[in-house]
Amino acid sequence: QQQVKQSPQSLIVQKGGISIINCAYENTAFDYFPWYQQFPGKGPALLIAIRPDVSEKKEGRFTISFNKSAKQFSLHIMDSQPGDSATYFCAASMRAAGNKLTFGGGTRVLVKP
Amino acid sequence: DTEVTQTPKHLVMGMTNKKSLKCEQHMGHRAMYWYKQKAKKPPELMFVYSYEKLSINESVPSRFSPECPNSSLLNLHLHALQPEDSALYLCASTRQENTEAFFGQGTRLTVV
Numbered sequence: 451q452q453q454v455k456q457s458p459q460s461l462i463v464q465k466g467g468i469s470i471i472n473c474a475y476e477n478t479a480f481d482y483f484p485w486y487q488q489f490p491g492k493g494p495a496l497l498i499a500i501r502p503d504v505s506e507k508k509e510g511r512f513t514i515s516f517n518k519s520a521k522q523f524s525l526h527i528m529d530s531q532p533g534d535s536a537t538y539f540c541a542a543s544m545r546a547a548g549n550k551l552t553f554g555g556g557t558r559v560l561v562k563p
Numbered sequence: 564d565t566e567v568t569q570t571p572k573h574l575v576m577g578m579t580n581k582k583s584l585k586c587e588q589h590m591g592h593r594a595m596y597w598y599k600q601k602a603k604k605p606p607e608l609m610f611v612y613s614y615e616k617l618s619i620n621e622s623v624p625s626r627f628s629p630e631c632p633n634s635s636l637l638n639l640h641l642h643a644l645q646p647e648d649s650a651l652y653l654c655a656s657t658r659q660e661n662t663e664a665f666f667g668q669g670t671r672l673t674v675v
Contacts, residue, residue, distance in 0.1 A: 482662040493567075493653050493666035494606065539605050548619050549594065549662045553605030 453477055454542050456554025464562050469527040471557045473540035476521065480542035484551070485514065485525050488537045497538075498525070530561045566590075569654050569667035577675055578644060584670045586637040586654030595637040596664070597629060598653040606653055612637060613659065644674045 455474045463469045475483075484499035500507045500514045500523065507514045513526040527534055540554040567588045576582045586595065594613045598606035611619035612631040626648075628640040637654055651669040 484663070486666075491651075491669075491671070493569075493655075493668045495666065496663055499663065543662055545662070548611050548613065549657055549664075550596070550608050550611055550619060551606070551664060553607075556603070556605050558603075 453552050454540060454554040456540050456557060458557060459555065460558040460560070462560045462562060463530045465530060465532060467530050467561075469525075469530050469534070469559050469561070471525045471538055471540070471559075472522065473524065473554050474520075474522045475542050477542070477544070478521070479544045479546060480552075481545060482543045482549075483514070483516065483523050484541050484543075485512075486539045486541060486553075488539065488556075494539060527559070530559075532561045532563050535559060535561045567654055567656055567665050567667035569652075569670050571670060572668065573671045573673075575673045575675060576641065576644065578646070580644075581640070581642045583641065584639040584652055584654075584672075586639075586667055587635055588656045588665070589635055590656065590665065591634075591658070592656035592665070593634060593659040594657045595631065596655040596657075597637070597639055598655060598666075600651040600653055600669070602650075610639075641672075644672075646674050649673045 485497045486494035487497045488494040498509045498512045511528045516523045538557045541551040570585045597609040600606040609623045610629045615631045626643050630638040653669045654667040655664045657664045
C-alpha cells in the first residue's frame with residue numbers, strides 16, 4: 451500500500467519558471483513532511499520540511515504548501531535554475547513509528563536553460 | 564559536522580562473498596537507519612537502530628545483517644547476496660527527538 455502518492459513523475463521547466471510537485475498522503479497520524487533533493491549517485495538531502503500545524507513554509511526559492519483537510523502538500527520551486535535539475539522526493543513520518551520515512555515515488559525535474 | 568560518511572562508495576561482490584558496509588556519524592544522533600534504493604525508485608527502509616538497539620526490521624532477508632557497535636557507527640554485513648540485491652544502500656541518522664534525517668552518499672553495490 452503506497453501511503454504517499456507523488457505527482458508528476460517528471461517535469462520539464464524553463465529557467466526562471468516555477469516547478470510544482472504535489473503529494474497526497476493517507477495516514478492522518480503522519481506529523482512531519484519533508485522534501486528531499488537527490489542528484490544522481492548521491493544520497494538524498496533535506497530541502498525543507500513542514501509540520502501539520504503550519505499551512506505554508508518558505509525557505510529561499512523553496513515553498514511548501516500544506517492542506518491538512520485535503521491530506522495534501524506541495525513543493526514550489528520559484529525561479530527554477532538548471533542546478534535544480536534533480537529528483538525530488540516528498541516524504542512523511544510519525545514519531546510513533548520511530549520516525550521512519552515513507553517516501554513518495556519521486557519527481558525528476560529538468561530545468562532547461 | 565553534519566555528515567554521514569559511508570564506505571565504500573562502490574562495491575562489487577560475488578554471490579558467495581561476505582562483505583560489510585560501514586556508516587559513521589559524529590552528530591550525536593541516537594537513531595540510525597539503513598535504506599535500499601533501486602534505480603528510479605524512492606529509498607525503502609530496511610532497519611532502524613535506536614540507542615544502539617535494533618528497533619525496526621522491515622522483514623529484510625537474513626542475508627543482510629545489521630550491527631550497531633556504538634552510537635556513531637552502523638554496519639551492514641552482507642552474505643550470499645543475489646543479483647537483485649544490487650542497489651544503492653543509504654545510511655541515515657536522526658537526533659532522537661528530531662525527525663530531520665541526514666543521509667550519507669550511499670554505497671553502490673553490484674552483485675555478480
